[in-house]
Amino acid sequence: MVMQNQDKIQFLIGKGVRILNPGSVDIGEDVNPDRISGDRVTIYPGCRIYGNDTLIMEGTTLGFEGPATIVNCQLGLGVELRGGSFRRSVFLDRSSVGSGGQIRECCIMEEESSCAHTVGLKQTILFPFVALGSLINFCDCLMSGGTGRKNHSEVGSSYIHFNFSPNQDKATPSLIGDVPRGVMLNQPPIFLGGQGGLVGPSRIGFGTLIAAGTVFRRDSLEGGKLLLGGVIRRKELPLYPGLYRNVKQKTTHNINYIANLIALRNWYSHLRPIFISGDGLQGELLKFGIEILDRAVEERVHRLIGFAEKLPNSAEIYRKTMKGDDASDVIIRKEQLFESRHKVGDLLLAAREREYGVESRDNFLAGVNRSRRGGRYIEDIQNLPPDISENGTVWLQGIVDEVIEEVMAILPSFR
Secondary structure, three states: OOOOHHHHHHHHHHOOOEEOOHHHOEEOOOOOHHHEOOOOOEEOOOOEEEOOOOEEOOOOEEOOOOOEEEEOOEEOOOOEEOOEEEEOOEEOOOOEEOOOEEEOOOOEEOOOOEEOOOEEEOOOEEOOOOEEOOOEEOOOEEEOOEEEOOEEOEEOOOOEEEOOOOOOOOOOOEEEOOHHHHOOOOEOOOEEOOOOEEEOOOEEOOOOEEOOOOEEOOOEOOOOOEEOOOOOOOOOOOOOOOOOOOHHHHHHHHHHHHHHHHHHHHHHHHHHHHHOOOOOHHHHHHHHHHHHHHHHHHHHHHHHHHHHOOHHHHHHHHHHHOOOOOHHHHHHHHHHHHHHHHHHHHHHHHHHHOOOOHHHHHHHHHHHHHHOOOOOHHHHHHOOOHHHHHHHHHHHHHHHHHHHHHHHHHOHHHO
């Protein structure tokens, strides 16, 4: 027999969930109340919880600043979602979102990451401690960096990641920091100043500070730089709708981003299980994190193929409008990516399940097990001896490099 809304609410209250105004809360028929912890969970008035994949662990608070709608999300220990809409995303321990949040599909907010009020995310991964201010649109990004709550990567208020190109594609993911070094929680923070923006796809190195008010349109891989935005010089140029000029950069950035996602999936599959204990809900949380990463790879492959399918038209425009010694090279790249798009996509999708760097991985995991102090994930990773952290970075960077090399073997003109 299917439990009705009020039956589920009474069941949850009976197991210890604090529901302040039961008559204002809606819990869908497909929600399994056994997947909602009764320990220190608080649900404020006006909240709605839907989806058979929904998982809520102990210490979670929903809707303190306004009604919250949860659809097939998985919430770890001590998560605070203070108001807004949250759909098909994972929130790891002690992450938080302020009122007016719109966290759409395929996001992971890792431990102690946070958003203030009115933040929109989709297809975004925030590593531990990363903090976003208010009034931010930050879709299609992965951001890492920082060593703690007092030394964290930050995105200032009123910031935009520009993730939709004038040619109407979204092959625009930006990598702010990276996975192989970022997961070790020992890198300098990155600061993206408020009232600014980043035009994707872009790559930003650790320790970078982009000044407030800057719309940054390039890469800064070296890190440790202060980047100041200037006023764009007034200029009028011919506009050729459908023309892509820098196909090599856009393609290689997408491949690198996907390779980093695959490295992070390996981290979730092999390292994070070491830290699972308890009643089985933590294992469920990790399982959904891996599923999010799988879907993130699928999304990026889909967007890359969509971009590639626009290139024959771009090549034709290029032939008619552009001159110079590099014109033939540019056209060759466009044709090669278009012709190989499905082969590249299939390779990247298959790479999710591939075994990379097994010896390097096993040596690193053995070192982690030797050095563990029995603490939480963050504390034990931060306390790894430098040589073990470096071994982990070597393992993950090896995955990134090998995936990229496999793709470059299909796309030699992009080397």
